[in-house]
Amino acid sequence: LTTVTAFNKNGLIVEFICEPANSETDKTVINMKATNSSPFPMLDFVFQAAVPKSFQLNLQSPSGNSIPPVNSGFVTQ
Known part of the structure; x- marks a missing residue:
């Protein structure tokens, strides 16, 4: 897995966790x-x-x- 910081401003940090495509699905999954x-x-x-x-x-x-303050939680999608 590869993690990329896509956005970091005013306390909001958005990271993408990338799973490369495999031969079965031919899909890349980015969380x-x-x-x-x-x-x-x-x-x-x-x-x-x-x-x-x-x-x-x-x-x-x-x-x-809702994203809690001071890194006490997160939202995923």
């Missing part, structure tokens, strides 16, 4: 993990993504929409 290092909770968090037309995007439901 998103959002953490909050600020002292305040982040409420109504919504993650959006876009890909070129040559790719197919399938977004799963997030684990929640």
Whole structure:
């Protein structure tokens, strides 16, 4: 697995955990993990993504929409 920090600003850290395609599914799976290092909770968090037309995007439901403060929890999608 490869982890890439995609965004890090104002306490919000968004990481992508990438699982490369395998011969059975030919799909790359990218999981998103959002953490909050600020002292305040982040409420109504919504993650959006876009890909070129040559790719197919399938977004799963997030684990929640609030990210607790000071790295005390996270949201995944």
